[in-house]
Amino acid sequence: MSPKNKISKKIILCLLMFVSASSFAQKISSSPTWWFGVSAAGNLNYYSGTTQRLDNAYFVPTAFHKGTGVRPFGSILMEYNSGKLFGGMLNIGYDGRGAKFDDVIAPCDCPATLKSNLSYVTIEPSLRVNAGATNFYFFAGPRVAFNLSKDYEYTQLKQEDRDGDFSAIDKTIFSGQVGIGYDYLISTPNAKTAVVLSPFMSFHPYFGQEPRTIESLSISTVRTGLALKFGKGSNQTVTENNNVVVPNRDVDFSVRAPKVIPQKRQVSETLPLLNYVFFDNESNKIPSRYILLNQSQASNFKEEQLEKEETANMTGRSARQINVYHNILNILGDRLRSNPQATISLSGASLNGAEEGKVFAEEIKEYLVSVFGINSSRITTQGRVKPLVPSEQPGGSKELTLLRTGDRRVDITSSSPELLLEVGGGMMKPIQITANQVDPLDSHVLFNVDGAEDVLRSWSIAMTDENGTVQNFGPFTKNQGSFPGKTILGNRSTGDYKVVMTGITKKGETVKKESTVRLVRQDDLIDKGYRYSILFDFDKTKTIASYDNFLKTTVAPLIADGSTVIIHGHTDAIGSEDYNYTxxxxxxxxxxxxxxxxxxxxxxxxxxFETLGFGEDVNNAPFDNSTPEERFYNRTVIIDIIPAK
Known part of the structure; x- marks a missing residue:
């Protein structure tokens, strides 16, 4: 068998191994048309033929015939892939084709070695052929290479080493390649920019790869490497000639319903307390919505009084929790009174000037001193134009009125752990409250339409019970919608339903999917649950990291095996609906x-885990958005822990 046939068999074996190793990967769900990126690879070069004249002045005594070597390859790339059978690829880059020849023995019985450092600037256009519904693709095309380096190194025992440039090197090489690759999507399916990592392997046969115009040296190359490609994700709708082009894919429909629908749950909630007091426009007095006591009432006030249940608590946190926050100054006074060594700093902020900001701070100080009897030396005040963590950012131009209302406030800071707890940055130490939660979130029926945001304009639900009564819900535009099981059942204790999802695609077509569900209501109060909350500054997600220790040491230990954890994120109403949902x-x-x-x-x-994002959805928002404190409390993630029954 000839050496070249042996090389071909090795190449085929490598390609088969590559296909086998990639066969268990998942299919890409995002398919942009144009991709741009870079690639890096190693060239495994096989030399064959005869090499004896190195340059015009030197002829080695013993000819070299074979050799191998690994050299780098790197390129920038562009790719067209519409998802159909054929596409196109273009690589432009550096192509190393050097190698070390097998050692020979010179006539003087002296070992001799020869190394080459051939390299090229290569241009490689290729036809891409997609392999059916998989992410495999094949490619083939010409290679045009322009010589970049041609030096050699020759050594021979009993003779001085020699180096120089090969003579008679072709400046331009025309050859070809054939290969296989696989696209792995490494970005999220809904990302605005899709990112794909593509391992690939190609074979460059010796045809046309004779680098010199003399002798018979030829090179065969196996290239293996990775390409990193970026493209505009398929979740973006593209308009061409007034026709909407949408991803050509189906949607998957499923329904998640609770085994039983609990009507109430006793919840022990750890409620975070914002360390802010907001002031109304055109006023430097503490707003009337904050609960202010006289001296007699303050002498009997204990924050523990707020932990006792007084009213039912709805799905979110509702009036009871905002009432606890509106006692913030009384809670602060009680904690200062109970911890005589603790001190606080009040930092007032107003766009009207630092002087008005300090007036805000002095108003709160006066209340704590005159009503709760706190020594004034324990409270320092200062004025600022903007608060310590402002909502209005430099260059911002939208909804500035609401943002500036949230920045007209007093920040309460302290180094005393009895007052503040560092779980997410400077919040007041949380307070424990107990409430009967009515219509908890896990009593809702969840409708999941995977792919709705990519494919559908909207979708609706029709639920038909065994008596033929139809209830309609929607329309929805996100991948998920929900509705209380209690509302669906009405006065009935059980119900069997046929569920039909009807969607309208972005092309105007109708899509229908069906499922069934059985609902059972439980009227008794069920086991105790736990609730924790995380609060965020405006438009920030990075504060999650500062909750890491809090989640590990406080929340996680309460989650027993078999529990269900419902995590639901919310935002205020500032900003676009889609952005807030994401x-x-x-x-x-x-x-x-x-x-x-x-x-x-x-x-x-x-x-x-059941993890949901509701954005600014008013049907699921914990609070209204009419006051700055409600908007701040809506910037939240709520964690409900439901023990196993």
Missing amino acids: LSRTRAMETQKLLNNALKSSGKNNVK
Whole structure:
């Protein structure tokens, strides 16, 4: 068998191994048309033929015939892939074709070696052929290479080493290649920019790869490497000639319903307290919505009084929780009174000037001193134009009125752990409250339409019970929608439903999917649950990292094996609806990731997560958006822990 045939067999074997190794990967779900990126690879070069004249002045005594070597390859690339059978590829880059020849023995019985350092600037256009519904692709095309370097190194025992440039080197090489690759999507399916990592392997046969115009040296090359490609994701709708082009894919429909629908749950909630007091426009007095006491009432006030349940608590946090926050000055006074060594700093901010900001701070100081009897030396005040963490950012131009209302406030800071707790940055130490939660989130029926945001304009749900009564819900535009099971059942204790999802695609076509669900209502109060909350500054997700220790040491230990953890993210109404939805889901998913890692570290694996992003959805928002404190509390991720029954 000839050496060249042996090389061909090795190449075929490598390609088969590559196909086998990639066969278990998942299919890409995002398919941009144009891709741009870079690639890096190693060239395994095989030399054959005869090489004896090195340059015009030197002829080695013994000819070299074979050799091998690995040299780098790197390129910038462009690719066209419409998802159909054929596409195109273009690589322009550096191509190393050097190698070391097999050693020979000169007539003087002296070992001799020869190394080459051939390299080229290569241009490689290729036809891309997609392999059916998989992410495999094949490619083939010409190679045009322009010589970049041609030096050699020759050594022979009993003779001085020699180096120089090969003579008679072709300045331009015309050859070809054939190869296979696989596209792995490494970005999220809904990312604005899709990112693909593509391992590939190609074979460059010796045809046309004779680098010299003399003798018979030829080179065969196997190239293996990775390409990193970026493209505009398929979740973006493209308009061409007034026709909407959408991804050519189906949607998947499923329904998640609770085994039983709980009507109430007793919840022990750890409620974070914002360390802010907001002031109304055109006023430097503490707003009337904050609960202010006289001296007699203050002498009997204890923050523990706020922990006792007085009113039912709805799905979110509702009036009871905002009432606790509106007692912030009384809670602060009680904590200062109970911890005589603690001190605080009040920093007031107003766009009207630092002087008015200090007036805000002095108003709060006066209340604490005159009503709760706190020594004035324990409270320092200062004025600022903007608060310590402003909502209005440089260059911002939208909804500035709402943002500036949130920045007209007093920040409460302290180094005393009895007052503040560093879980996410400077919040007041949280307070424990107990409430009966009515219509909890896990009593909702969830409708999941995977791919809806990519494919559908909107979708609706029709639920038909065994008596033929139809209830309609929607329209929805996100991948997920929900509705309380209590509302669906009405006065009935059980119900069997046929569920039909009807969607309208972005092309105007109708899509229908069906499922069934059985609902059962439970009227009794069920086991106690736990609730924790994370609050965020405006438009920020990075504060999740500062909750890492809090989630590991406080929240995770309460999650027992078999529990269900419902994590739901929310935002205020500032900004676009789509942006807020994505932001809330990002916050919720990051929270789940931190909790899941903590649970795995402690050996807890039998925990079910349901993670949702509601954005600014008014039907699920914990609060209204009419006051700055409501908007701040809506920037949240809520964690509900439901023990196993």
